[in-house]
Amino acid sequence: MKSISIVSVLLGLLTLASEAVASPPAAYEGRRLYVSYCQLCHGTEGHGDGPLAKQMQISPADLTTTIRSRSDTILKKIISGQGRQTITGRDRHNLLSDAMPGWVDVFTEPQVDALIAFLRFLSRSKHEFMGDPEIGATVYQQYCVVCHGEEGDGDGIMTTLMRMTPSDHTNPNETNLLSNQQLFDTIATGRGQFMPAWNGVLSQEEIEGLVSYIRLLSNL
Ligand code: HEC
Ligand code: HEC
Structure with a gap:
């Protein structure tokens, strides 16, 4: 009986390992979240031209350019809405209004990382999406x-x-x-x-x- 349980533990580990390998790439996972939560304002390709943009008094940022100068730490703060006041810099662009929703407790840490990976993708990619x-x-x-x-x-x-x-x-x-x-x-x-x-x-x-x-x- 003992050896059987060891085998099943090993099998369990193997399954875990293969699931870890099969986990989708971060930017892909981030895109799924982005489509549901962000493109409404920021638009499909991140240019700030989503369907809700016209309703906003402060225009949603064009993420393909603005985030280039942002570190991951700052992006995490912006997205989670934590410590917005601590995002201070010399230029006014480092101060965000509350027009951008603070997604406190909406996303897990890996999800925020995935979102950032997709934002980096948007700012780097030279090509539009050809298909789904x-x-x-x-x-x-x-x-x-x-x-x-x-x-x-x-x-x-x-x-x-x-x-x-x-x-x-x-x-x-x-x-x-x-x-x-x-x-x-x-x-x-x-x-x-x-x-x-x-x-x-x-x-x-x-x-x-x-x-x-x-x-x-x-x-x-
Ligand atoms: C309701 C509209 C709305 C939604 C939805 C929204 N945003 Fe924003 N976002 C804004 C606005 C407006 C700004 C600009 C705020 C300002 O300039 O004060 C902004 C700014 C930002 C910035 C800062 C850009 C910069 O570098 O200056 C980031 C990063 C960002 N949004 C990411 C996201 C992500 C990721 C999501 C989805 C999880 C999201 N936003 C969803 C409206 C929105
Ligand atoms: C039997 C193995 C095999 C399979 C299956 C396979 N590929 Fe490839 N693929 C290769 C090899 C080998 C190369 C490099 C070819 C070369 O440059 O000589 C390659 C090259 C490519 C390239 C060229 C990238 C470039 O730099 O131009 C693309 C794109 C590609 N594969 C996509 C796919 C896609 C999508 C699929 C699934 C539908 C796929 N491949 C399935 C072996 C495979």
Whole structure:
């Protein structure tokens, strides 16, 4: 009996470990929160032009530019609404009005970190979303992880079985150089010996979703 319980403990640990590996990338998770809680005012791409913006007396910030000069610590304070008074600097932009809701106790710490990862993504990315990353995430898990790895850094299980080097999708400098159309075409028509062509297997909508999901992988 004792050995059985040890086995089940080990199995439990294994499950925990694989769940940890399979946890979605921070910017992707952050985007989901952003869509529900922030885009109303700050807009889909963060430019401060959401549907509620016109109602606001103080315009929602264009997050793609303002947050570049903000440290993570300051962003945490701004988002959680804690210590707004302590955000003092020489320029007036460091003083926020209460037009920005303080999300005290709404988010857990990992959620705030994920939101910040997505804001950093918005300020760094040179490309609009081509498709729905939610669709892309599902398809990526199903077809791409085996080579490109859970986190997209190119260490999927197939790399231990065959000699190949899948592209690392987590390097923002590399993926930012590629246009949406270039990424789309590589996925659709394949590349080299081992990157398959997914034309015919995946729909246009799915490939467009993949393009956007890959971009979210690339900003960790
Ligand atoms: C009801 C509208 C509204 C919503 C919803 C909202 N914001 Fe804001 N936000 C604002 C306004 C307005 C400002 C500008 C406040 C000012 O300039 O005094 C702002 C400012 C900010 C700033 C500071 C920008 C800077 O660097 O100066 C950050 C960061 C921010 N918002 C993040 C978020 C995040 C993350 C969410 C979602 C969790 C969110 N906001 C939801 C209205 C909103
Ligand atoms: C059998 C392994 C394998 C599978 C499965 C696979 N890839 Fe690849 N992929 C590769 C390899 C190897 C490369 C590098 C090709 C080269 O440059 O020679 C690559 C390259 C790429 C690139 C090119 C990136 C760049 O820098 O231009 C993209 C995009 C890509 N893969 C996306 C995907 C997507 C999306 C899926 C799932 C639908 C997928 N791959 C599935 C092996 C794979």
